């Protein structure tokens with residue numbers, strides 16, 4: 001695979017031209033943040049990702065993490081790269097200035113997260129989870145907790161984790177068993193085992209702050225009896241430093257299919273001292289701050305693997321020679337034509353490009369909405385952004401990771417047999433991508449969240465709010481002859497989305513299980529239509545720039561061309577998902593569990 005090159009032109013296009021972040025920041029009253037500042041971050045972030053992290057991606061995969069007597073050592077170079085990251089002030093970008101942060105809005109660092117993640121996903125998980133811990137303590141911690149943990153977490157000197165999963169439960173947190181017993185001094189003794197904890201133990205920071213779900217004695221059963229705790233690896237010494245060791249240790253690390261350089265830990269809490277965050281028994285609500293953060297983070301992973309698959313595939317497709325173009329030789333002096341002449345190779349390349357760039361636009365849009373949720377002055381604007389973000393989060397998390405995995409697979413396919421061979425790096429991309437559809441809520445769980453909670457429980461209102469936005473866009477561009485072939489199918493699918501939702505709702509009223517049968521197809525349908533909207537928006541902006549003589553013609557023409565490919569060759573997949581939903585539930589449920597085999 002060629003060296004990772006940060007797609008700065010495309011990032012700028014989405015941030016500055018499509019999403020107009022300058023206008024967005026001005027509206028939020030953030031005068032000091034603008035595209036000039038963002039461009040400077042992008043340049044520096046790209047250098048860090050390309051020069052410091054990308055070179056460690058393959059070696060980290062080969063070496064993996066080491067575990068000995070409760071101590072985890074990360075692969076060669078990881079610790080040093082993290083030290084540079086902290087020294088560069090990167091972890092503090094979005095942090096609260098009161099605790100040493102730079103107070104920048106989330107959208108200003110989204111591209112940095114994409115670049116570090118694409119260069120080296122395993123490495124990026126260590127700082128990635130810390131951001132979620134910071135957001136959770138900022139939102140729900142007491143002043144004392146904020147003062148004790150936020151300065152070092154914000155600077156990156158300490159890292160954070162998210163401790164939900166237990167050996168017997170991941171999706172169903174209502175049955176978790178970890179106990180929290182009051183110790184009479186305001187703290188709690190936390191006892192239990194958490195598994196699969198990313199960055200649970202490592203050698204990159206002097207302290208690790210675990211954000212842990214546990215149950216108080218006599219707590220109600222299910223999700224209503226879960227509370228949230230801060231459990232530090234080392235107690236604080238009262239002066240901002242580390243004190244004594246707490247009763248939390250790493251029992252082992254997992255041997256995994258991918259992201260091998262990310263330590264996935266079994267964490268044993270043996271009466272470890274923990275501090276309650278937020279109200280008793282409302283822990284899951286508070287943890288949603290972390291989870292929503294992590295879901296958007298995982299959506300970035302989808303973009304990352306699509307981008308790597310595309311970059312690797314494109315370089316190879318231009319060089320590898322095989323057979324002749326059916327339209328006549330394109331490389332007559334050579335023994336064969338480069339494989340990029342073949343329609344099927346183009347299909348794979350364009351699919352990957354469409355998912356990488358479309359996914360980028362969706363994730364960045366979510367980050368922009370996140371700014372509005374946090375900073376908009378107007379209540380109504382804040383609420384609208386919050387509702388839209390709630391609807392788009394499961395789509396971004398699950399759809400973008402599913403298609404990111406598809407693109408990673410296309411990357412291997414474009415290399416032919418060489419894609420299967422380790423030294424090319426394309427198979428690592430697939431192995432690393434595979435986890436993204438599983439953690440932070442599997443695709444099935446995200447689909448239930450979308451259809452059950454976000455759509456059905458709002459009686460379709462959240463969806464109607466979004467389809468109205470899409471409808472307005474289509475109306476505004478309805479007279480544009482050049483965009484007709486893009487806007488017409490978008491308008492048709494957008495209308496059908498609402499009708500299909502009504503039909504699903506009617507079926508669900510008769511049989512609630514219908515939602516479970518429809519959910520994943522519904523999510524994929526929603527994803528294809530959402531990306532179609534973003535592709536149409538990108539094409540409209542590209543066309544506007546061409547008409548205005550903004551230069552960079554090749555870039556804008558490629559945008560419009562990819563949008564056309566998306567509408568003609570990818571969006572029709574949505575119809576298949578609709579057909580599958582209409583296939584109904586009975587054919588899924590009629591076989592008794594004991595009759596599945598033989």
Ligand SMILES: Cc1cc2nc3c(=O)[nH]c(=O)nc-3n(C[C@H](O)[C@H](O)[C@H](O)COP(=O)(O)OP(=O)(O)OC[C@H]3O[C@@H](n4cnc5c(N)ncnc54)[C@H](O)[C@@H]3O)c2cc1C
Nearest residue numbers: 162163164165169170171196197198264439440441442444
């Ligand atoms: C490398 C790695 C890193 C991780 N990092 C963390 C971390 O940092 N912190 C953390 O807390 N956890 C972490 N996890 C755990 C991860 O979030 C869970 O594995 C995931 O949520 C799924 O839970 P599970 O494995 O228990 O699967 P299960 O919940 O047992 O699910 C098994 C299957 O059943 C399906 N299923 C379950 N319930 C339903 C339902 N009601 N309807 C339809 N389908 C259903 C699921 O979709 C899935 O396909 C990590 C896991 C891995 C492998």
